Amino acid sequence: MRIVRGAPGTGKTALVFREFKQALAGGREPRIVVPTATLVRHFQHELARDGVICRPRSVISLARFVAELAGEACPLAPPALTRSLIRASLKLLELPAFAEAAKTDGMASVLEETITLFENAGCSPEKLASRALAPRAKAFARVWGAVDKDLQAAGYRSRLAQFRAAISNTLAVNGIPMDLWFDGFIHFSQLEVELLEALGDAGRVVITAGEDPDQTLFDEVTSGVARRPQMTEVAADSVEREADDIARRILELNAAGTPFREIGVAVRDTAVYEHLLRGVFERFGIPARFYFSRALAGHPAATFLGGLIDCALKGWDHRDALGALRADPRMGLSAAFDRFEFEVRERLPDRGVNELLKVASLEGMGDYKRRLADCLAIRQWPEESLRPADWARRMEQLAAKLFLPGRLEPVASFADLDSARSLTAGLRAFTEAVSDVAGLWPAERGLVTLAEYWAVAVQAVREAAYRVPDDRRDVVHVLSSYEARQWDVSALFVCGMTNRDYPKRSSQNLLFPDTEIDALRRVGIPLRRTSELEEDEDKLWGELRYRARRELIVTWPRHDAGGRSVEASRYLAGRDAVEVAQACVPAGGEPNRRGARGRLVSEELLAAVAGAHQQMSVTAVEDLAQCRFKFFAGRTLALRTPPDRPEERLQPKVTGLIMHEALEEWLKSNRRADFVALFEEAFAKACREKHLPPGFRLEVERTFLRGIAAKVSTTEQWQPEETRAEVPFELPLMPGILIKGRMDRIDRMNDTDCVIVDYKSGRTKRVESFTQNKAKLQGPLYALAARETLGLRTIAMMYVAVREDKRFGWGAVPGAELELLPMPEDWIEAAQALAVSRVEDLLAGLIEARPTEEADCRFCDFRDACHVKQDTVQELVQVVGGAHA
Amino acid sequence: MREFTGEQLSAIEYRRLDACVVAGPGSGKTTVLVERYKRLVEREGLNPNQILAITFTEKAAANMKSRLAAEFRGDSTRLRELERGWVSTIHGFCNRLLRENAIAAGLDPRFTMLDERQAEDLRSGCMNSALDTMVAERREEALGLIDMIQAPMFLAGQLKSVYDAILAAGRTIQEVRTVPSPQAGGPDAAGLADILLAIVSQWGDAMLGTPVRRDQKRDLQEWALRLREANGAPFLVLKQVLADCPINLTRIHPDVRPVVKAFRDDALEALESSLVDAETSRHRTLVFDVLELFDELYRRRKTEIGALDFNDLERRAIQMLREHPDVRKRVREQFRQVMLDEYQDINEQQADLVALIRGADQFFAVGDPNQSIYGFRHARPEIFRKYRDEVVGEGKHSAEILHNFRSRAAILATVEALLNSATGIDARQLLPKRLFHDKVEPPVEILRVLATDKDEAPEREARWLAYRILAMRGSLVLSGKDGTRLAEFRDMAILCRVGDAMQPILDALDDAGIPYVCGRRQSFLTQREGLDIRAALHTLANPRDEVALATVLRSQLVGLSDEALLRLKMQGHSLISGLNVVGFDRSRLSGFAPEDAEKLGSFLRNLKRWRVAQAVVSLDVLISRVLTESGFRWQPGTVKGDNVEEFLRLARGRNAGRSLSDFLVELESVEDAASKEAELSDEDQGNRVQVMTTHAAKGLEFPVTMIAAMEREGRKGAPSVSYTPEFGMGLRWTDARAKEKDGLKDTWAKANGDRLKDREEEEGNRLLYVAMTRAEEHLILSYSMTGKSVGGWAKKVDEYFQLKGQPPALEPVIARTGEFAVTARIVDTDPPLLKLERSVSAASVVVMERPEVSGQHDSTVNVTSLVAFGLCPRRYYLQRYLGWTSGRARRFDPEELPEAEDEVADTSAAELGTMVHSILAGEPGAWPPRAVELASVFQASELGLRASRAAKAEREWDFIIDVAGTLVRGTVDLWFQDDAGQVIVDYKTDDISADGARTKAAEYAPQLALYAIALGQSRAYLHFLRPNVVVEVAVGEGAQAAVRRLVRDLGTAQNSLQFDLNVGDHCRACSFYKGMCPAESGGDQEESSVAAV
């Protein structure tokens, strides 16, 4: 065994390549072993581009190399299976040492990590169990032992077993010449060292190592001249400015002749930088490949297929069903589904398959009913029991059958390509996840139910990740700093160089803190201590520091993504020359010019408007009086708002309807009926029809309204000759325009006079404001209608604010103590004139958003659409990153 | 080395016992803490790991860390140690402690933290379920409660607050349930009657000089008898008797009035409360039951999702330390020094925690009771006072550092003048220590704005503030580091006691063009950009939300004209149906004005793409894409840019597994939460005025500080469900006949009411103290009023400077009191119009051209893919480029090419083929007879025999070569070399006839040509095993050139994303036929829509 030792950037890999080629030329079968799959591809490409014709498998990851040596009889368990086994053991063993934590997902992952820790130290469960252990360690040994046994029963091997098999096979084939180079490793675990030693005996093995390896395994070998890229340090005020500045520098490098593929970005905190850089690169038009997995949770395959299974098990709650069906790649984005969704939302919180099918049978759903039936076909599954492998197959078949899009045209951009490929990549990950766990049940277990199978599979889906293939040639490589450390590019960016991520702090193992690790080391289990993990961090930076051939750009934000101050990494300490990130924007992209507003001129459209509004309700006239655009949006375009959520349905609109219904009945009974009883009836009806969800809020509202109802009937102050309720009228406002309405109540006091009453269930303050509101024309228009259609003079018109039983309005009723406003002389005429002029405006095409009562805009459904809140006018430039304005 | 005052030095160096330091505002407290930390490390050899330093805010922790890092700069060992040090907030500390001891704490070791808003959402959900469960399961009782409790619609919210308060006090619901009434054991009605009779019986003639007084005595006696009789009667009866109480103090002799008054105000009210207790006890029980159920639900939910809220951090840490003496011991031994800043703002629970972790005589607390302003977060300044008393009592170290290094003397004098005698404030001298340049005008200014209209008053005040800002900017001289400088926007801050007083101020700043940044960070949601982005997201979620659709169409993202909107509607019967129709039949666009048609066309195209993307692309990337592709550009540092970036930030934080519709629901709660207190980030805010609440200003300082809307009062009075640690939970009830707005209080509510009232008054004073002491050089105290007098903080100003009744004047007056003077500006008109020119340019922002992009073809290609592409580019695209395969796809293998496998109709045939290849590759195994039979067809063939005799033969030989810049990978079934030269063989197990084999051979030709490129000069054969036909394939120069061309064509197709159809007979065998491929319409496509046109 030879060890090539040298500081980072001293050309160890170049030497490996050179020797590899020589071996190839010598007719031998050399192989290079590297730590990650990404590196495998990278090295393969480097060699091929160098004109070396060799078998791709000459470059191989350590994991695959070990698997190959171990042979097919020793397949490694899929991680999802291992994790489910850990969880199952935790549950079964009920270990008091883990107490409550045993029930948590996090505990399973701690155990998984700890198993790896021990496997790396070459320790088996049996070996561990044979030592004297603290209770928690003992509990761990039990779980580990159980998991190991279960794995074997399922026909898999642990990583440790696989390594052992590989080592013994290596020793068995001892004597076969094998040229092996191990490159790119920062550290070898004990297990790996054992393998290396076995290999060293078997063939020619060369290992590259950093400057100061701590492992006695290494002998001294010199290496070439160190590469020293120029290092630039950039501080930005925020992560956004940092990302922008990286984009800017990449563009500048590219313009100066560096191809994108010669640029890399090393990322540590993927949670922050992955999406941020993706968005920024897309915006600046920089093609980039991101070497990161994405969570399968939330992927349409998981949402749709997993969602359907969930629904089948839980009785098809409609809210959940909508969530799942929306992710249907075939019709989830169709107009039919859009309609279906709103229809179902109106009916929430319903549940059940039949109701869904009923909605899908409504008019306008097109083909959706058939598709829905296909999706709901799994509803029988919960009643069946199958062998786990059969469940796995079923789910795969379900995926293959249902998860297919309709017609697909080629995508328009590489961003869209990524989305399109995400669908298939996620689908694949889903089918893998749901089938991987089939091994959890021992063969003798026989049949399991869907619920049992899914409970495990869903966890696997939740934890699974997928990668979207992207093999484009000329792209910037964005990869984890761990992988970037062997990448060879002209320019490398290391972003987020803060003291939080460089070095990343590793915390002690929860089950085996360093003190216990020390104890175990003394008895021959060489576990790694936390401090050693931290040394890896220093080495990692050492490697990154010299990855670029020409330029290393290290960037860091002064504030993290949450706006908190952060410090630069201590690796940068002592350096003074810090550049400041430069604010930048991508060129081009003038925003769309705003289309003409507030005015219709086309004859055709004017005619359409005139045709549509020959009849208007009084509230429509009020809308028009309040704001022409409000009328246009609400009445001409008749824009519909989405259905309210169940908990939001009990709104003033609905309570108003309830009160009005009760009032109508009560007035019809000539105020003799029991108003509270009428109210109760109307309320119950609304609950049914509007699908109001039962519960505390409903009862509070019911109690509150009942209290109002109890007041309404008690405070009558005058005795009319006749009371009429819900009196319809039609009023020609001007030639061709008819106003239609219905007065809540009109009391005829004698042959000539009447009192008009309108009931309002809104807040009293707001009702009071109606008398001052220039756009509220209801009162005078009713009075006009009374005059024109009934020949009665209105002596008083009032709004009754039923909540507090208060009256606001105009005029006076003889004998009644009311504090109404005096009726203005031209009250009716002024209102009529305003209405006429607004209608004339409308017919002339004026639809501008300008409210008569600005304060009422907050009650308007169209306040976002009308753009009364205009585009931000202030464009004041902040001092960015230290540059002074 | 910097110099310290004696006071500071004593705080820095004191080591022996526990210490308590009172540090006034601007006294250099952080510097002291940092220096003390440094000396503990450098002089006493403590490892940072042994020092626990706790600050109140994350900002303060970050500040302290960065100052320490600066102190140790250049010492990499120390820096390394510091990274593992314990400088954080109390929550940060608990978080780390719990993570490191998760098992002992019984927690999910990977627990996540709910932020305040997420916790609030979860809490609301649980509280609603608890209340709903109550209604469902105990309907009668629940309806009774709804009838009785005051303001039942707010019950959910109030119970949540009370729950928080209970936990912050370190109590459980169970404990609070059993807290006895604060007036338990008081006299009943009969007892009170006796007391009254006893009082009255002592009134002799001297007391009863007038008939009125005599009548009063008689009335009282009669009433007392009634009261005695009513003892034990139903609540309503007794309540009526109490309501009829005839006490009239004016009719009683002044000498005995106090006794009667006390009887009325204390004893009678107490009786009433205890009657209320009795009457409502079952409702009270129900409220506790709800709280308990809520507690259980909320805990369960958090456990299910493995999350903790902020309160849990403390609670669980305490619980763990109590239950695990070993951990407690370890922690105590670890920390040789515990330093705690802002100790006055600690609550009981936190105090318990500190007590558990601090060892004997290792505690160093710093605080200032005068700056305790977090009562609403359950802070209890008493804890600090108690500790100080203890320290003093035990002869430990207690010190005060009162020198002020921040403010001008006159400002400090004003603080003392206004507040030193106020309740809740420890009177103390603030000693000015900082040097300023000389200045003639007083550094304190009062702005007293008069108006007649209630709405107008705050707006006018705001305009005056804007006016003053513009006037001071560029003319007010400030002391700089070296000499003087002129004030800029960044030097000024406006502080408001209540957040809702800010709106008029922001409006006025907007109008004047003054750049500002406001603590309410979420406001971007309601600004134009926020509204448009939100509407766009709603449209992506479901375009049937027509209001959102119209908003987008009219917005800067599309810019459609109003005419186009109407036209669109007229295409169908609604806006959305119109859009669908046009999406389906683009020819309809011709009916629109050309500009509208273009905009609409591109919107339709994009909408479909965005909707497809939204399921798989992270939300922030999606939003950024929508904006960019709509031609919308935002520039960092502009208001618009900030709004967009805020939105993106929010979206970025909410990626994992959340659907768009979830996010949209969440936005609503984000918007609701926006009205709550928010800390300004310490990012460089640029040259802008900062507007924030006084609470948010804690710990900050500004050269120019304006305290606005001083007439506004803070929150007042106890809510209908209240809690204090002293008395427990109090409830208020309604009584239809009780006129009092407050309703009926139970005994707990009554006690709480009094307690809270005192506390609010004290805290109000301290809040003003904090606000005023933020100012360095110039302080403006500003308020508006309509009447003659004014409330809130303004009252103090008015009274102290005797401004009441002073006439308005155009020019400010100098008000002098004692040793110092202030400028008073009393105005009743609007200020002169001043407006800032758009002065700031965008010059510092670089515009980057988008690059020309090429080379987007794949770097590698599989031979089989190449063949597939040669056959039909579209099929290649669907199957290999996108990865749609029917049946089980191969696992993704990062070491292999990211491509899907061949589409095979019959999987058993595919398996057979694989097996035959394995046999021929020499793999051992028990193979089925059919496979062995097919393999032997080759083995027995001439080529097979030649191969077996060849000097060199390779089977399943994989390779990777560079062809025209693309790396091509493939696997040769067999090649061998014998005397006749090099031969390449590819076996095929296709189920075809002999004739078919010859046609098929043409399809496979490129594959063999590639093998020849890889292997050099060769002859190549395809052996179709089933019909046993061998076809020689030409692989010479011509064939190789053709395949090179094919590689280039594939590259071109990938670069341009163009994959043509090659319609032919083979289509029928293609699984995409009548499905994803449009070769022939299958007729069962879904209905067209904007999404799936």
Ligand code: SF4
């Ligand atoms: S918000 Fe106001 S301006 Fe806008 S449409 Fe409604 S009424 Fe008109």
